[in-house]
Amino acid sequence: MNIRLFKRNPKQPSYKTLSDSELVDLAKSDKDAFGELYERYVKKIYNYVFYRTGNQHDAEDLTARVFHRAMAHIETYTERGVPFQAWLYRIAHNLVANWHRDRGRRKIIPLDEFIASGLRSDAPDKSAEDAEDRDILMAAIRRLPEERQQLLVLKFVEQLSNAEIGDIMDRTEGAIKSLYHRTLTALRDEIEMMRHKPLSASAPHTSPRVHRADESHSQDRLDHTHEG
Amino acid sequence: MDYENHLEDLLSAVTDALLHEDMDNSPETIDAIAKRYRVPRGDVEGFTLLVRRIHVVLAGVQPSPRFVNRLRSELVGKPPRGVVARVRYLPPRVQIAAGVVAVMGFMLFTRRRLIGDASEIATALAPSGDSGEVTAQ
Numbered sequence: 236m237n238i239r240l241f242k243r244n245p246k247q248p249s250y251k252t253l254s255d256s257e258l259v260d261l262a263k264s265d266k267d268a269f270g271e272l273y274e275r276y277v278k279k280i281y282n283y284v285f286y287r288t289g290n291q292h293d294a295e296d297l298t299a300r301v302f303h304r305a306m307a308h309i310e311t312y313t314e315r316g317v318p319f320q321a322w323l324y325r326i327a328h329n330l331v332a333n334w335h336r337d338r339g340r341r342k343i344i345p346l347d348e349f350i351a352s353g354l355r356s357d358a359p360d361k362s363a364e365d366a367e368d369r370d371i372l373m374a375a376i377r378r379l380p381e382e383r384q385q386l387l388v389l390k391f392v393e394q395l396s397n398a399e400i401g402d403i404m405d406r407t408e409g410a411i412k413s414l415y416h417r418t419l420t421a422l423r424d425e426i427e428m429m430r431h432k433p434l435s436a437s438a439p440h441t442s443p444r445v446h447r448a449d450e451s452h453s454q455d456r457l458d459h460t461h462e463g
Numbered sequence: 464m465d466y467e468n469h470l471e472d473l474l475s476a477v478t479d480a481l482l483h484e485d486m487d488n489s490p491e492t493i494d495a496i497a498k499r500y501r502v503p504r505g506d507v508e509g510f511t512l513l514v515r516r517i518h519v520v521l522a523g524v525q526p527s528p529r530f531v532n533r534l535r536s537e538l539v540g541k542p543p544r545g546v547v548a549r550v551r552y553l554p555p556r557v558q559i560a561a562g563v564v565a566v567m568g569f570m571l572f573t574r575r576r577l578i579g580d581a582s583e584i585a586t587a588l589a590p591s592g593d594s595g596e597v598t599a600q
Contacts (some may be wrong), residue, residue, distance in 0.1 A: 270539040277534070281526040293528050301539055369584040372520050394482050397475055412471040419474060423513055 255319040263310045273302055276320065279393055280327050286388045287331045297334060301327045321402035328385065328403070375425040383418040389414065464504070473500035473507065478514050 250271035261268035280301050285294035303428060304326050312322060376387060382404065389400045397411040404411065477496060497504040538592060 266539045270535060273535060273538060277531055278523075278526060279562075282523055285524050291527075295526065298526070298530075299534050299537070302534060305536065306538055368516070369520050372516055376517075376520075387517065387521060390478065391482070392523055393518055396479075412475050415478075416467070416471045416474050419510055419513060423509065426513075 256314060259309065259312065259314075259319050269306055269309065272319065276323055277302070280323060282392045283324065283327055283388055284331060286332060287385070293334065297330050299341075300330055318399075318402055320399065322360055324403040325391075371426055371429050372422075373423055375429060378425060379421060381420065383414070386411070386414055386418055388458070432458070469500045469502050470506065473497075474514075475500050476500075476508055477511055481511070481514055504582055558578070 250261075250268060252267075253261070253271070255272065255275075258272050260269045262272060279342045281294055284297045284301070285291065288294055288297065301323065305323055312319075317325075361379065376384060379387070385404065386400060389395050389403060395403075397408045397415075400406075401408045401411045406414070473496060494504060495506050497507045500507075
């Protein structure tokens with residue numbers, strides 16, 4: 236009798252201790268399990284989207300869409316070599332790509348929010364020279380091809396390992412290392428080039444605080460999400 | 464492994480160390496890393512500086528708690544707990560209307576009490592004909 240009672244009223248499972256895969260299995264029929272996955276990833280996805288769109292409003296809108304889509308498709312999701320985290324980032328990547336496409340092929344990224352967010356609280360006494368350096372660096376990052384920007388955001392903002400980034404970008408760990416090296420080299424060269432001319436001159440057709448991101452690289456490469 | 468591979472490994476290792484605050488920019492540290500990966504010191508120095516600068520610029524951001532909680536409610540369907548929390552997640556117009564109603568209610572209540580008190584005082588002060596009236600004769 237006691238056993239039956241116990242079975243009828245099982246303790247709430249401790250979601251915190253479960254792995255992503257276990258939670259995903261539970262989340263197919265249990266909203267609370269999805270809630271735990273949401274808690275684990277909402278800040279990461281928001282960060283990713285924020286740095287890819289450049290403003291809070293769109294970051295919130297797209298983050299919400301990522302999780303709504305994930306919830307809608309979680310029943311049909313099977314891991315098949317793509318961990319849940321990578322699956323979520325791929326959804327985010329596709330939505331960001333669509334967002335850029337919807338805004339036309341002109342991707343206008345306001346730098347103000349990037350710069351503001353880039354100011355770490357432990358560096359309050361930054362000089363104007365430092366601020367200019369940051370502007371140049373940020374402008375140089377925005378000029379990088381799409382996949383290189385994605386790599387930098389995943390590495391620096393999300394602080395993911397090369398293997399995790401490889402899962403998201405559908406590449407091997409070695410390929411990510413190589414891409415990272417090329418990205419840093421390109422960035423260094425770009426900064427060198429920009430240092431020798433004013434920021435406004437290096438970002439043509441833009442307003443003083445707005446920079447048009449690189450348009451020559453397609454975002455279609457990762458459009459094959461494993462949504463079930 | 465050739466120079467390129469060594470450099471790729473080095474950059475990944477340096478970045479991971481910087482991101483996890485396990486490394487400083489001291490010449491000794493850079494020397495040690497350059498030696499370990501057999502890469503010229505000059506190459507390492509430039510990259511570590513760049514990596515550090517990217518780390519400063521690409522700082523993590525926090526979504527607003529209001530957004531996080533609202534989205535969680537939408538997804539999981541749990542209403543926020545507590546009266547204050549419930550009011551906070553109402554649309555702004557409803558919040559304003561609720562605030563106005565609360566203030567008006569308070570004013571009405573206070574006014575009635577004041578009027579009541581005033582009339583009581585007035586009654587107490589008013590000369591009455593049936594008791595306590597002293598007339599000089």
